[in-house]
Amino acid sequence: MALSVPFAMPAFQPGWVWLVGAGPGDPGLLTLHAAHALAQADVVVHDALVNTDVLALAPAHAEIVFAGKRGGKPSASQPDISNRLIALARAGRRVLRLKGGDPFIFGRGGEEARALVAAGVPFRVVPGITAGIGGLAYAGIPATTRDTNAAIAFVTGHAASGSVPDTLDWTALARSASVIVIYMAVKHLPIIVQRLMDGGRSPDEPLAFICSATTPDHRVVVSTLGRAVADRDAHGVAAPAVVVVGEVVRLREQLGCWWDPADLGALLADVAAE
Ligand code: SAH
Secondary structure: OOOOOOOOOOOOOOOOEEEEEOEOOOHHHOOHHHHHHHHHOOEEEEOOOOOHHHHHHOOOOOEEEEOOOEOOEOOOOHHHHHHHHHHHHHOOOOEEEEEOEOOOOOOOHHHHHHHHHHHOOOEEEEOOOOHHHHHHHHOOOOOOOOOOOOOEEEEEOOOOOOOOOOOOOHHHHHHHOOEEEEEOOOOOHHHHHHHHHHOOOOOOOEEEEEEOOOOOOOEEEEEEOOOHHHHHHHOOOOOOEEEEEOHHHHHHHHHOOOOOHHHHHHHHHHHHHO
């Protein structure tokens, strides 16, 4: 059953793999293409960070396959996942590979797409709202404003080797990107903040942890580069979280949790009272 919309949407052909971004958590942040794909899939292979509520959009006959990390156990290896997608497609299924956020942002979607091409399997990519965009928006932190920043950098704090990425020139990053959004930064935070401060960023610069963004567990902890490690520990900040560094974090004071009716009501009442 396809999604009912008043314009043409591509049909999900048997034997194809669609690499689909599920967004950061809130099911409402799925794209129409993602909802349309779910409605037609025969098999959905999903990661741990996908909100499983959205799986209800798949038809009753669809097979749901989990391919992420659970309970600290090692995740299925990337070649295993790619080979499974290829085998399912060759068996004539409509294979939906569902990933948290955007499939091509630190999501290994690029590796999977290349494996599909190498195997001659037709595919489509459905971008999703990445945690660094959706999470910031739900934290009341605009990713850019004309007053604060002309650039934004998305960075991973965790290389394939498991350590902080050494291929990254942290000093150049510290100098060039006034707003830096770091994924997978919780574990290696001490090294990351030190490298940014060594690169010239002030310990007083605002920083926010945005945890489980856009989900019911959404939580924001505001700190500074200098206090970040102590605040991470004091507040029990845990993955999944994005860390945002830059002046834009201060704008949260004015925008708050706009999606929370009580917060928005208080913000608007304050303005009305002035
Ligand atoms: N493809 C994903 C990123 C996968 S890497 C995307 O585009 O969002 C996994 C990292 O993404 C997590 O460690 C965390 O840094 C971030 N992340 C994903 N979902 C998140 C969420 N709901 N809240 C906060 N961070 C999230």
